[in-house]
Amino acid sequence: MSNVRTRFAPSPTGYMHIGGMRTALFNWLWARHNGGQFILRIDDTDQERNLSEALGPILQAFKWLGLDWDEGPEVGGEYGPYFQSERNDLYRAAVDQLLTEGNAYRCYVRTDEIPSGRDEKLEFMRQRPSLKLSQSELDQYEAEGRPSVVRLKVPHDQIVKIEDAVRGHVEFDTNLMIDPVILRANGTPLYNLATVIDDAQMQITHVIRAEEHLSNTPIQVLIYQALGYDLPQFAHIPFVAAPGGKEKLSKRKLEKYRKSPQFKKMFDKAESVFPRIGLENAGGLDPVMVEYYEKIGYLPEAILNALARLGWSLDDKTENMSLDKIIENFTLDRIVKSAAGLDPDKLLSFQSHWMNQLSLDEKVERCSPFLENAGLVQDASVPEIKQRISQVILGMEDRLKVASDILDFDEFFVADDQLEYDPKAFKKRIQKSAEAVILLGKLKDQLAKADDFGAGALDKLLHDFVDAEEIGMGQIIHALRVSVSGKGTGIGMFDCLAILGRASCVRRIERAIALAQGT
C-alpha cells in the first residue's frame, strides 16, 4: 500500500466521545501500520461556540492516549488549512465547477413549498422545479434576492456501487435519492460536500468512519465522480454500542445509562472519586467522554487496548496488546461487522493487566495526584510520604486497578484520631463481642512492647498470641483489622500493621476499645 493517508474529522463539541476515539484510533492505526500519515481536520462549519474551548478537550484526549497527528491543528501541514471554516474558497470553487458543468443547480424551492409526505416529497423534488424556471423567472428571483441553495443533480436510473473494506459490496438506487443540498443559502457548504473536497484535496486514501455514515456515502461518491476525483477506499466500521446493548453509545442517553446495571458501576465510581478530588458534579464527566477515564485514573495502554479489541481482533486468543503490537497487526479485514457494546468489566480487566505492568515507582506516580487532590497528603514527593505511598501500593497488590483506587485505602493517610470506622464492620467485629475487646486489649500491650514491628515478626507475634490464648486466628484478626483500619477488608493484615507502625496501631486499638465501651 503506497502512502496511506487517513483522517479523523471531529467537530468541536467540547468533549471527546469514547466511540469517536475508537474511530480515530482505527484511522491512526491504519496509517501507522502502513507508515502513512494520520490527519486531524476540524469540522467547525457551525461556528457557534468558542473554538479553543471546544477543541481543547479533543486534542487533549489524543495527547493523553499518545495518538499523534502528522497534519492538523498545532502542527500544520502542506494540505491545510485544517479547519473547515477556513476552507470556504475551496468549497466555493468546487460548487462553481459543479454548477458550470451542469452537475449541480440553484434551487429556489422554499422549504414550505415541499410536500410533507415522503413519496410526495421525492416525486416533487425529482421534477427539479427550479430547473424548469424560465429565464425571466430566474431574473426576477435574482432581482428580488430570493434565497437559493445549491443542490447536487443526482443522476436518475443509476445504481451507486460501493466497495467497502468492511461491508463489502453495497449499492444504492439513485432513484430513491433527493438531490441533496450542498451549499446553504448563506453560502456555507454542507458536510457531504465539504468532506469530499477535503478528503480529495488532502489526498486521503482511506476513509475509515462509523457505519452511520454509510447511508450518505452514495451522495459523496456522486460528488467525487462529478468532480472527477478518484474514490478513496471506504471502510465503515461498526459504532460503539452502549454496554449490554446494540444501540449507538450516545451522550443524549446518559440518564438511561445511569440506570443500566452494566453501566452503573462506572457512574458509581465517578460519584465516589470525583467529589473527593475536588470535581464538583463529577466535573461534568461521564463514561461517554474520554476525559472521564483519564481523570479517574485509567491508563492509556488500557483504554487503547480495550478500544482496539472493540470490533477488531488479532486472532482467536490474544487479548492484551501493547500499542506497538496492535500497530503491527492491525488490518482492515479483521474488523468485525457488527456493533460492539463497551464492556466496563472487560475494560477494567485490561486496566488491571496494564496497571500490573507498571513498576512500583510508576504506580506511585499515578496514584500520588489523587492523594494530593483529596487532601490526604500535602506533598507526595516528600521522601517519608513517598515511602508510605510505596508501601501501601505494594500492600495493595492487585487491588490497585485504577489509580484512584488508592483513595479506598485512606486509612494509611489519615490521623489516628480522624480514622472513621465502618459502622457495620465495627458493630460486627468489635462492638458485638466482649471477647474481642478483651483480646484487643491484651494484643495491644504485646504490640506496644514488640521489639520488631516488621510484617514477618508481627505474623509470628500474632500466631504466638493466638496459641497462647487458645483461640483461632479468626477470633482476633477481624477485630484487629477493623480497629486499626476502620474497615472489614483491606490489604494483608501484617503489612497493614507494619505500615501503620507501632504508635498508630496502639493508638487506634485504644481508640477502638474506647469507642466500643462507649467512653
Place this chain on the structure above:
RNA sequence: GGCCCCAUCGUCUAGUUAGGCCCAGGACAUCGGGUUUUCAUCCCGAAAACAGGGGUUCAAAUCCCCUUGGGGUCACCA
C-alpha cells in the same frame, strides 16, 4: 415506514473470503473447588452460543433463499 447494515456463549470475539481439522476455541463476567488460619490474588473446574425455516452438498456456523430479530439513516447537522 423507505433505504441500508448486522446476526456465534450474558458480553467481547475466533472460525465465514478458499464448506470437512468445530457435537464450535479464547477472554471478561458468573458459579463451584483448592491455596491463603485475615483480605485480595492465584490455581483447578463447571455452566454457557452457531436466531428460525427451507434449500445446495457425501458434508454447512461457513454457500443460496425466505422469515424473524436488532441497529443505523432518512436536515439548508456532522
